[in-house]
Amino acid sequence: MLIGDVARRCGVSVRMLRHYESLGLVRPGGRTGAGYREYSGEDVRRIFHIESLRSLGLSLRAVGQALDDPDFTPTTLVDDLIRRTRARIADETRLLTRLERIDAAGPGDWTDVLQTVALLRALGSSHAAQRQRAALAPVGAVAVEALVEAALGEPDPHVAGALRWAVARAGAAGLPLLAQGLDAPVAAVRDRAVRCLVEIPHDAATALLRDALDHRDVAVRRCAALTLGARGVPEAVPTLVDMVVQEANDVEAADALAALAVDAESADRIAAALVAGLTGDAVASPVRRRLTQALAGIPGERASRALAELAVDADRPVALTATYVLMLRDREP
Incomplete structure (x- = not known):
């Protein structure tokens, strides 16, 4: 089978097939009378295997090792792929959240965007003092959702107090996210949500607290x-x-x-x-x-x-x- 026929059958470009050959992933041994490469049925099956492994996120180097190593164990490879995929999803989720927070802030120009990014980075800092300073800074155009999200995840009691104050200062804007926090599967998040609510002197916050009297979590009820x-x-x-x-x-x-x-x-x-x-x-x-x-x-x-x-x-x-x-x-x- 000539290279063009293989490309059509496997859904791979001729250029990519030649790249596979240059890397040693495929080694068509046959030649036609005119000197053209001729692929065997085994070569075609190997190309399908290469494409299948690539679809899982493997590099071409890893694909070659997987196909040529007689001691290769799929379980180890799949476990590593799961770990890397989860890490990538976590990174992408953080990026998506940051973009949503910037969009919610309604920036007027790039200066607003940079200020919002700076605050979001400060709220996510590993240093408690920096997170506390960010919470106490003027809110400006920053979306209150970022403050609520930080408050629901803050373990440090001093920073948590500053964030509750910042959320209360924003009024009723953060109540929808706090209501979601009350239903979180993690008890610590539910506790932070209700502690934020009790500091918001707003009728809508009181209504949420009244509903919380029937909450499944006794700590929230109390x-x-x-x-x-x-x-x-x-x-x-x-x-x-x-x-x-x-x-x-x-x-x-x-x-x-x-x-x-x-x-x-x-x-x-x-x-x-x-x-x-x-x-x-x-x-x-x-x-x-x-x-x-x-x-x-x-x-x-x-x-x-x-x-x-x-x-x-x-x-x-x-x-x-x-x-x-x-x-x-x-x-x-």
Whole structure:
């Protein structure tokens, strides 16, 4: 088979076939009477093998080694190709993300582009101090998405605080990405997302936190509840009471419950929720003491009646706590 016929059959240019021959990848041994190269069926099969290996990303040198080495093991080659391909995809993904951030910033000229690139590089620096300076710099035309992305991935607590401040300064612009962060598969990312949300004093952020009360991650629920309590959202009460029971930031939870007791109706509803946690023989003494202490911050008749009953409780530490709280209430004007 002549070189032109082989080129058409294999989908390879004549020039490339000659290049393969110059590298020793193909060695057509036959010649026609007129002196033209003549390829055998084995030569054609080898060309197909070369093209198949090239399609996997191998260099021509690696292709030659793979075809000529009798001890060649495909598993080793494929594992190496997977590793290199993943590294290439990671590099390309980072480049794509950077280009998207630049596009979102809406640069007016190359100066804007260079400033955006400089900030993105600073946010991705391996030095925490440089990342912190970047977070505290004026945002300008830089897309808030870059700040949110950095905040969701920042492990250093000092830099993370600066990034949360920067995201909060941008207002509601970063909320869509933060909402995605709440559903991230990694717990640390979910925690960073909710911590960013609690620092954004915006109705839309409060709405996301209210939705987070039903989140599958208990840490997200608790962080949201503490902030919602301070913002006067009554839906946070069940989670806050559970935090008192579970001794999870129970002092802060009790303070949030007290902040929610803004009127008689709210106070009675909160007192009833705390009293409900006191009932039952299986409730441990430390739990009952924490609930009694939480009742101390709740005004109104419902809480006072509960404390009066607890003052004669069989659990002496609970009774002493309730007695002391009642004494303080009697002194109030």
